[in-house]
Amino acid sequence: MIYQSDALTVTRLDGDIAELHFDLQGESVNKFDQNTVGHLTKALDALEAESGLRGLLVTSGKPVFIVGADITEFTSLFGAGADEIKGFTGLNNANFNRLQNLPYPSTVAINGFALGGGFEVCLACDFRVMSTVAKVGLPETKLGILPGWGGTVRLPRIIGVDEAVMWIATAAEQRPDAALKAGAVDAVAAPEQLREVALATLNNAIDGKLDYVARRTQKSSPLPLNDTEAMMAFFTIKQMVAQQAGRNYPAPVKVVDCIEQARGMDLEAALEVEAAGFAELAVTPVAAALVGVFLNDQLLGKKAKGWEKRADKKVEQAAVLGAGIMGGGIAYQSAYKGVPIKMKDINQAGLDLGLKEANKLLAKRVERGRMSPGQMGEVLNSIDPTLTYGGFEDVDIVVEAVVENPKVKHAVLAETEKQISPDTVLASNTSTISIDFLAQALERPENFCGMHFFNPVHAMPLVEVIRGEKTSDTAVARTVAYANKMGKKAVVVKDCPGFLVNRVLFPYFDGFSKLVRDGADFQAVDKVMERWGWPMGPAYLMDVVGIDTGVHAAEVMAEGFPDRMKLDFKTATEVMFENERYGQKNSIGFYEYVEDKRGKPKKTVTESTYELIKDIVAERTEFSDEDIIARMMLPMATELARCLEEGIVETPAEADLALLYGLGFPPFRGGVFRWMDTVGLEFIAAASEKFAHLGKSYELTDGMKAKLAAGETYY
Structure with a gap:
């Protein structure tokens, strides 16, 4: 063992190869929090002191590689000055530079998500081998900032300015085929072969078959553009990015500014430009707001998972009452996300409308190459259109989505309750009618709550789960669990006119x-x-x-x-x-x-x-x-x-x-x-x-x- 900590280890393998292994104890993912950054510094000290090494393999002990920086540590930066912010980026920049300059080649095995700082450490390595189930990317502009550990410097020098700007400005996660085509990774391997391919790549570099020195020179040198090429390229890119980003999101345009400003610089000088851009964006209200949204979303997800754990059973069969545009949208979303659903209406024309809505949404996915015709058929087959309550005794949750009329809803809910098992959860998609009022029609109000979808169902992420005075925790938990399965963001609120939104x-x-x-x-x-x-x-x-x-x-x-x-x-x-x-x-x-x-x-x-x-x-x-x-x-x-x-x-x-x-x-x-x-x-x-x-x-x-x-x- 060359170095060991609760964040990472360095061990010596056969062939005088060292393995830098990220495995943050007590966490489900690896991230570059201050603890990990400090231990990486010490690990590099140990690597530089170790004699006889010929290569470095970088790996992860988690299902993901590294998800990036610890976003919770960002919030302290918003009130800080430029010097303190540059200090935040400076230490890990020094780490990545030292990693890039080790006196032997390095290869990283990207086994899962490598995002933000997790991808930037990969860019500092000489060679990158990616699993077929992994994704890479620099999503910082989603947070109102830009990559702060070399992403705006190394990526354009590896894959070219146009492609790099597209990756960074859109903040998109990149699949293995796109990453390989762009030249961001050198090979793609099945998960079970990833380590073997990464080691083979590293040994080829050690044997001189792959030129790692040329790779380093490319990453450390100015961009290969003359003044005329640069002027034309950056003018076009800046116009396009500004148009796509809009006036309220400064980060994507600042990315282009930084790359342009640093185009003729070496690595160290270019990193200074990046650090200044990062510091400038980090103190904006936009960054504070977008980081806040990210952290709020994590809180919401945690609460939703907490509710799901309290559910008494999994939702494996659902039903929706009313097969109009809303009912058809709910049926589509449920079936598409893997929960078979009965779609009931009082007439065939209603069922036809609901199926038409589901069919239209699925056809769009096939058209865009996001689904095969066979998969579309499977989803449609898991929507069971019906004019009767046959099989409703086996349903785990029923969502009522009939016309927004109190008398009609009372009648439908009371009728449905007689057709379902005593523990089935009954939910109303009402947007305005009191849940306590609707519960008056029911014998088991404890099993009843609101489940308010927003139109169009497939596009709007939110579901309000509304608890009435008599709604049980079990009913709320199962409804939130169903919303989670449908890929929705559930917010639990109390009953009142109009609920929350x-x-x-x-x-x-x-x-x-x-x-x-x-x-x-x-x-x-x-x-x-x-x-x-x-x-x-x-x-x-x-x-x-x-x-x-x-x-x-x-x-x-x-x-x-x-x-x-x-x-x-x-x-x-x-x-x-x-x-x-x-x-x-x-x-x-x-x-x-x-x-x-x-x-x-x-x-x-x-x-x-x-x-x-x-x-x-x-x-x-x-x-x-x-x-x-x-x-x-x-x-x-x-x-x-x-x-x-x-x-x-x-x-x-x-x-x-x-x-x-x-x-x-x-x-x-x-x-x-x-x-x-x-x-x-x-x-x-x-x-x-x-x-x-x-x-x-x-x-x-x-x-x-x-x-x-x-x-x-x-x-």
């Missing part, structure tokens, strides 16, 4: 209605909120949701929270509804929709909207962007704070992710609570005071006032 969405829509009433142009409001980061503005979003659906939900919210959500004026949305303009579903709402060449609805402006609402709105008024944003966001923020204070949602992290995954809240802002922390509660309080005349939804909650007085933040 719709409860905070409708004050946002109310803010829009008041702006339009006061003379704002609905198009201008849409444009401001889209520039702020929303994928679509409120008028466009209402058209997509469905104006009839929106009006119905607004009535439920007004009844549930009359002090804040009952409006004393006719809204523009209600005018659209009265004129049977329901949005995209009938091709006209605030906007008119015409299918483009790909069959997708393209929005166009119609003057008739202005004509319809002219009698209920004030004279056209120009509002500043700042006032529009404040008037839109404050009602959402105060309502979300109330949800947290009332225990509807347990943590700011879950609340923020629910809006990201359920509504498309801009990720670079991290969520509503993260946004409030970023701008400061003093700013929120000033805006609240300015717009107090607009009603109670603009008032700070008691909890917000207490945090403001104590100087506290949500994170």
Whole structure:
């Protein structure tokens, strides 16, 4: 044994080869936390002191290779200065440089995921052999930063600038075939042959059959581009990356800047440029927000797994009631993820619609090469369309997705309960109706909860699992377990009108209605909120949701929270509804929709909207962007704070992710609570005071006032 620690070991193998073996004790994955970085430094000391070595094999003792840096250690960097941040990257950069400069060749056996710093250590090795089940990549731009341990320097010198920029800017994980084609790895081997192939590659380098010195020279030298080539290449690349990334995500463009700035430099100087770029990005609110989203997602996943462990049985057979677009979407998602499902409707036309939806989604996967026709057939065969309750006694969970009508749901739920076993979980996909109210129709309310999917089911990650007053932990656990199996992000919330997402969405829509009433142009409001980061503005979003659906939900919210959500004026949305303009579903709402060449609805402006609402709105008024944003966001923020204070949602992290995954809240802002922390509660309080005349939804909650007085933040 040359070196041993709880993070890694170095042993001497036959043939005077050393093996550097990463195996972080007490963890399921290897990562470059400060402990591992420190031990790697000592391991390199030991390697440099060991005589007679002819080569180095780098391996992992985990199912993954190394997942990268410990993201939890990043949060301390956001308030740090540039020098401290450069110190964070500097120590491991020194390690990787020493690894690259050992007086003998090195080969790494990449057995699983090698991401971020895990891939950067591979790039520091001379040769890379990848398992057929592994993936590699540099995902740092997803966190608002860039690779900090040589990724922007070594990768373009190994695979070329264009390919490297694409890999880093998109943050995509690369499969073995793509990595081999690009030249990022030298060989691909089956898992059982990986070590053998890696050792053979290393021995070829030791015997002089592979030139490792040339490899090092290539990684340490300037990029092979003259000034004219560089000017043309970087101009084109920068334009493309800026267009794809958008104005709110600076990291991908900074990647190109760093590569361009360092193109004529040697390794050491180029690493300095990278370190400066990393430090610049690490102190931005975008990095804090995106790292926060990553950590929140880990928390959510941990909680979901915790619920799943408490489930009394696995979900092996499901059923959905109602075979429309939503029911068909649920059936597709369940079957596609491996849970056979019965799809029941009261008429054949409904079943045909549900199967058509599932078939359409599967056909798209086949078209894009993500599934074979045979696999498509298997998935379709695991959807059992039925007009009866035959076989429902063997179902583990039933999701009710019939029309959003309390009387209909009561009747369907009561009827279904008589057809299922006493321990089957019954869940409703209702978006607005109280779970406690629906439970009144049931003999076993403890087995009943909400399972609210968002439309379209296959695309929207969120599922709200709503527990009623009588819902058991067992019912919640099995429902979360089913959501996990379906590949969804489950957030457990308590019952209230609108639950969590719709409860905070409708004050946002109310803010829009008041702006339009006061003379704002609905198009201008849409444009401001889209520039702020929303994928679509409120008028466009209402058209997509469905104006009839929106009006119905607004009535439920007004009844549930009359002090804040009952409006004393006719809204523009209600005018659209009265004129049977329901949005995209009938091709006209605030906007008119015409299918483009790909069959997708393209929005166009119609003057008739202005004509319809002219009698209920004030004279056209120009509002500043700042006032529009404040008037839109404050009602959402105060309502979300109330949800947290009332225990509807347990943590700011879950609340923020629910809006990201359920509504498309801009990720670079991290969520509503993260946004409030970023701008400061003093700013929120000033805006609240300015717009107090607009009603109670603009008032700070008691909890917000207490945090403001104590100087506290949500994170």
